[in-house]
Amino acid sequence: MPPPVKSNENIPRQSRGSEADSEFANQSTDQLVERSIKIHQTWGQEAPGIGVALCQERARISQHLLTRSLSEAQQIFATTSYIDAISLIDSLNVSSKMKIQDTRKSLLEIDQKYCSHNNRDIAAKANLAIVLAPLYDFMATGTPEQAAQFESEYRLRLMKIAQNSSP
Secondary structure, eight states, X not given: OOOOOOOOTTSOOOTTHHHHHHHHTTSOHHHHHHHHHHHHHHGGGSOHHHHHHHHHHHHHHHHHHTTSOOOHXXXXXXXXXXXXXXXXXXXXXXXXXXXXXTHHHHHHHHHHHHTTOSSHHHHHHHHHHHHHHHHHHHHHHOOXXXXXXXXXHHHHHHHHHHTOOOO
């Protein structure tokens, strides 16, 4: 495996970054990881709007974690948690017709930064997030164009998704 990356250049900073930094600054890395895991386990039990807010918090936690000195496993966790949270925000946005701006822009950034990542788990999670977007669209619209786009993305990305080594 490659040596741990000590930079956060691959994670987009949100305008609320300094607020998140101060919010999370007094919490240990373990506390933030625990908080992220708890959000992951509970977001789906909430109404879609609350689920989005929880996933946004999870994305901010991940962004903050990636500004810290982390082990390789912690970096992989923070990155895949970020990707997962952004994908979930997009899915809730589409399925609940929330009209949240820029969720697809965030997915495009994930596509550009992580789909060819040298870590297979990160690349798999990113490629899955990109494949799921047209599937969510198809589920909301039922149009043949969305089904075709899903099929195209699936065929293009299946091998990278299948290389995921996470349980």
